[in-house]
Amino acid sequence: MRSSKKAALLEAAGAIVVGGGIDALTFDRLAAETGVSKGGILYHFPDKERLLIALVEGIVSLVDLAIAQERASNAEPDGPGRWLRAYIRIAFTDGGDVDRLLGILLAGLPPESPALVPLLSADRRWLEAACSDGLPRGLAIAIRLAVDGAFVTKLDPADVAAAREALLTLTETAQ
Amino acid sequence: MRSSKKAALLEAAGAIVVGGGIDALTFDRLAAETGVSKGGILYHFPDKERLLIALVEGIVSLVDLAIAQERASNAEPDGPGRWLRAYIRIAFTDGGDVDRLLGILLAGLPPESPALVPLLSADRRWLEAACSDGLPRGLAIAIRLAVDGAFVTKLDPADVAAAREALLTLTETAQ
DNA sequence: ATAATTATACCGTCCGGACGGTATAGTTAT
DNA sequence: ATAACTATACCGTCCGGACGGTATAATTAT
Numbered sequence: 001m002r003s004s005k006k007a008a009l010l011e012a013a014g015a016i017v018v019g020g021g022i023d024a025l026t027f028d029r030l031a032a033e034t035g036v037s038k039g040g041i042l043y044h045f046p047d048k049e050r051l052l053i054a055l056v057e058g059i060v061s062l063v064d065l066a067i068a069q070e071r072a073s074n075a076e077p078d079g080p081g082r083w084l085r086a087y088i089r090i091a092f093t094d095g096g097d098v099d100r101l102l103g104i105l106l107a108g109l110p111p112e113s114p115a116l117v118p119l120l121s122a123d124r125r126w127l128e129a130a131c132s133d134g135l136p137r138g139l140a141i142a143i144r145l146a147v148d149g150a151f152v153t154k155l156d157p158a159d160v161a162a163a164r165e166a167l168l169t170l171t172e173t174a175q
Numbered sequence: 176m177r178s179s180k181k182a183a184l185l186e187a188a189g190a191i192v193v194g195g196g197i198d199a200l201t202f203d204r205l206a207a208e209t210g211v212s213k214g215g216i217l218y219h220f221p222d223k224e225r226l227l228i229a230l231v232e233g234i235v236s237l238v239d240l241a242i243a244q245e246r247a248s249n250a251e252p253d254g255p256g257r258w259l260r261a262y263i264r265i266a267f268t269d270g271g272d273v274d275r276l277l278g279i280l281l282a283g284l285p286p287e288s289p290a291l292v293p294l295l296s297a298d299r300r301w302l303e304a305a306c307s308d309g310l311p312r313g314l315a316i317a318i319r320l321a322v323d324g325a326f327v328t329k330l331d332p333a334d335v336a337a338a339r340e341a342l343l344t345l346t347e348t349a350q
Numbered sequence: 351a352t353a354a355t356t357a358t359a360c361c362g363t364c365c366g367g368a369c370g371g372t373a374t375a376g377t378t379a380t
Numbered sequence: 381a382t383a384a385c386t387a388t389a390c391c392g393t394c395c396g397g398a399c400g401g402t403a404t405a406a407t408t409a410t
Contacts, residue, residue, distance in 0.1 A: 004359075021285040023198055026395060037361045039399090044359085048396065107327045108283030110196040123328065138337030141330070142321045142345070145338055149324030152282045153298065155316070162313030163320055170317070170345075179384075201369060212386050214373095219384090223370065 005036050006044045010058050013051065018097040022108045025051075052115035059102055060122040066090040066098075080134030081171030084143055087130065088171070091147045092164040103151030135171065143167055180211050181219045185233050188226065193272040197283045200226075227290035234277055235297040241265040241273075255309030256346030259318055262305065263346070266322045267339040278326030310346065318342055 012034045016025045027048070031038045045051035070086040091099050106123070109116050130144045131137050146167055150160065187209045191200050202223070206213045220226035245261040266274050281298070284291050305319045306312050321342055325335070 019286065021283055021288075022196075024285060027397080028395070038397090039362065039401095040360045042397070043361095046397090103327065104282050107279050107281070108196055110199060111194065113196075120329075127330075127334075136341065137334070138339075138341030141334050141338040142341040145324035145328060146317045146321035147324070148328055149320035149322070149326075152278065152327060153320060153323055154295075155302075159302075159312070159316050163316040164313075166311065166313030166317040202371085203369075212388090213371095214387070215385050217371075221371095 004044075005034065005040065006054075009034055009036060009041060009044060010055055013055050014059070014097070014101050017055070017104055018101050022104065049114055052109070052113065053118065056105060056115045056119050059098060059105070060118055062098055063090070063102065063122070083129050083133045084135065084140060084171045085168060087126070087144070088147055088164060088167050091150060092160060099151045103148065106148075107152065133171075139170065143170060179219075180209070180215065181229075184209055184211060184216060184219060185230055188230050189234070189272070189276050192230070192279055193276050197279065224289055227284070227288065228293065231280055231290045231294050234273060234280070235293055237273055238265070238277065238297070258304050258308045259310065259315065259346045260343055262301070262319070263322055263339060263342050266325060267335060274326045278323065281323075282327065308346075314345065318345060 009030065013025055013030055016029060016033065027038050027041055030036075031041055034041075041051075045054060067083075067086055067090060070090050071082070074086070076082055076085070102119075105115070106119055109119070127141070127144060130140045133140055135143075146163070150163065155163070184205065188200055188205055191204060191208065202213050202216055205211075206216055209216075216226075220229060242258075242261055242265055245265050246257070249261070251257055251260070277294075280290070281294055284294070302316070302319060305315045308315055310318075321338070325338065330338070
């Protein structure tokens with residue numbers, strides 16, 4: 001059986017980072033938590049940098065996938081704010097900690113880390129998408145900032161829902 | 176207490192964190208960067224936890240001070256959105272990296288770190304202030320989220336300015 | 351058909367270095 | 381005299397990473 005444990009390792013790595021910050025992600029801990037030996041981990045990710053890069057790339061494509069799915073599944077016609085509404089919905093609705101992980105990585109990765117490259121590139125892509133959504137640029141940026149802020153701050157569910165509604169309203173009323 | 180280097184140490188610690196993430200902050204590095212000996216550092220901060228706590232508390236009181244100063248220096252009368260406008264102005268105008276440091280600490284500190292306690296407490300205080308500002312709660316939360324998001328994301332100056340204006344407008348038009 | 355070889359997917363151990371922290375003796379300024 | 385250091389040496393732990401080995405599936409050679 002060509003059973004690769006790469007995906008499981010990445011998933012566990014994400015959970016470790018969400019639960020304990022970036023420093024908490026060590027080979028030993030990852031090995032202990034997955035049952036994969038340290039050697040096995042290093043087979044898939046030759047050094048820590050590669051592990052971080054793979055983690056980032058996985059998260060980015062997960063978010064991209066979620067956006068695409070949200071846009072495909074709703075019947076909303078094209079129009080101002082459509083992309084932002086999808087972005088808001090996936091960010092606030094998502095049960096997993098994908099978004100928090102993204103925030104932790106964006107804020108906590110050392111500025112020179114090569115793992116930041118794909119993250120920042122995705123960030124620019126999403127910013128451009130937000131700004132090409134038919135809303136005033138400043139408002140689009142502000143809304144996206146708010147969504148990013150939600151990745152970091154811990155709010156109680158009622159406040160999260162209130163912010164979500166307020167943001168969705170902003171994409172509709174303003175032009 | 177004529178020549179306490181405590182403040183200088185804290186300032187340098189903040190710069191190190193901003194420049195290289197939380198992991199970059201080590202006693203040896205801090206010593207090298209300030210010229211203070213390791214023993215000297217440990218005289219002021221008996222362990223790393225205390226250093227982090229002092230750093231967080233310093234940042235929080237800096238932000239509190241900035242808010243108070245902004246509110247004192249502008250002639251704006253009390254009314255809906257006044258607190259939020261002050262918060263937006265200091266967050267976006269500030270030349271130093273205080274806000275970025277705050278974001279890094281909030282996102283990057285391990286969830287169990289005692290240094291998070293004063294930070295989260297200040298966070299709740301600021302949230303309450305934002306929500307008691309005369310604006311709809313959801314909108315107030317969303318605006319604050321956007322400001323927090325600005326701590327993390329790196330935007331070019333024009334976009335920052337655009338977001339700032341959009342947010343200020345939101346505090347005025349909506350009720 | 352089968353033997354030899356190669357590639358893949360790991361395991362387990364070890365090492366050097368960095369880091370947090372302790373200790374201690376001496377120094378300077380107030 | 382005391383606070384605020386300097387300077388240096390040291391210790392235990394953890395971490396990243398190197399390394400050698402193992403088991404098995406796929407490929408190739410004969």
